[in-house]
Amino acid sequence: MALWAWRTGLSATSVLLSFGMFPATASASVHAAEVFTTGISGAAHWRLGNVQWATVRKLAIPGMLGGALGAYVITTIPAETIRPIVTTYLLLMGAWIVWKAIAANATSAEPPSWVVPLGFGGGFLDAAGGGGWGPIVTTTLLGQGTKPRYTIGSVNASEFFVTLVISLTFLGTIGLELWPIIVGLILGGALAAPIAAYVAKTIPDRPLMLLVGAIIILLSIRGLLHALG
Numbered sequence: 001m002a003l004w005a006w007r008t009g010l011s012a013t014s015v016l017l018s019f020g021m022f023p024a025t026a027s028a029s030v031h032a033a034e035v036f037t038t039g040i041s042g043a044a045h046w047r048l049g050n051v052q053w054a055t056v057r058k059l060a061i062p063g064m065l066g067g068a069l070g071a072y073v074i075t076t077i078p079a080e081t082i083r084p085i086v087t088t089y090l091l092l093m094g095a096w097i098v099w100k101a102i103a104a105n106a107t108s109a110e111p112p113s114w115v116v117p118l119g120f121g122g123g124f125l126d127a128a129g130g131g132g133w134g135p136i137v138t139t140t141l142l143g144q145g146t147k148p149r150y151t152i153g154s155v156n157a158s159e160f161f162v163t164l165v166i167s168l169t170f171l172g173t174i175g176l177e178l179w180p181i182i183v184g185l186i187l188g189g190a191l192a193a194p195i196a197a198y199v200a201k202t203i204p205d206r207p208l209m210l211l212v213g214a215i216i217i218l219l220s221i222r223g224l225l226h227a228l229g
Contacts, residue, residue, distance in 0.1 A: 012185060013130030024075045025177060027130040028170035031071075033182045034163040037189025042157035044194045048201045050153025058115040059137060059155065063123035063162040070127030071169035080227070082129045086136070087223040093139035094216030100145060101209035112144045119158070127166045133159050139216060148208045149201055 012033075016026035045051050118140055126133035138155045142148060170176065203211070 016181070021178075023078055023080065023130060024170070024174055027071070027074055027127060028167070028174060028176055029178045029182050030131060030185065031127070031163050031166045031170065032176050033185030033189065035160070035167050036186045038156065038160040038163050040190050040194075042160045044198075045153035045156050048153070048198065050149050050201055051157045052150050052154045053157075055112075055115065055150070055154040056158045059119040059122075060158040060161040062116045062120035063126075063133070063137075063158060064165040066120035066123030066125075067127045067133075067162045067166040068123075068169045070124035070129075071166045072173065073124075074128045074130075075173055077128070082125065084224065084227040086125055086129045086132050087220050087227055090132075090135050090139065090216055091220035091224060093135075093143055094213045094220055096143045097139060097209050097213035097216065100143060101206050101213060112141050112146050115141075119162075123162045123166070126162065127169070133162055135216060139212075142209060142212065148212070 012030045013023075013026045016029065021029075042051070118137055122133050122137040122140075125136055134155060137158075138151055141151045141155070167176075176182070
């Protein structure tokens with residue numbers, strides 16, 4: 001669930017919303033499934049040595065706080081208000097990653113900056129926007145020149161803790177419904193997680209960043225057109 005998970009939340013929520021589901025219910029269903037898929041993903045990345053626990057701690061704690069707040073907010077404010085802003089941000093970050101991949105020094109040995117505020121903001125938008133932890137946090141860190149393998153692994157590992165708190169917040173406010181859909185998302189994520197973690201480990205940095213940037217740009221353009229339409 002490395003590259004695949006980056007858009008699972010936003011894409012799955014968009015599909016559920018297209019069927020007329022309330023934004024809060026859609027976000028709650030997707031995050032309930034992601035508790036299991038992010039756990040599998042984090043474990044796969046840990047087994048392959050892709051996780052840096054210092055980064056996980058800096059992201060997970062503020063991410064859980066932001067996620068709880070976002071889950072509460074979405075019960076009162078429609079997610080469509082936030083979605084165009086998130087999608088535009090992702091489009092810009094996708095372009096930034098592609099530029100960094102083409103540049104001479106695509107990765108940096110310097111530690112990333114603003115990790116704690118990034119975790120809080122990513123958690124809030126993930127819950128309030130129906131998804132986006134991976135795209136927001138991972139693309140921002142990659143945009144700073146971090147190593148893709150460890151960035152993807154650490155973000156996926158921290159996402160488990162963020163998603164767990166978001167799901168518990170939804171459970172305590174509006175409850176969880178649509179278990180057949182939740183189970184389907186769990187099965188798809190469980191199958192994809194080990195494969196994606198292995199891909200993140202084996203593909204060289206520059207091609208991986210180009211692939212990530214291109215996917216984010218294309219999906220963000222599609223999402224932005226859908227939101228504006």
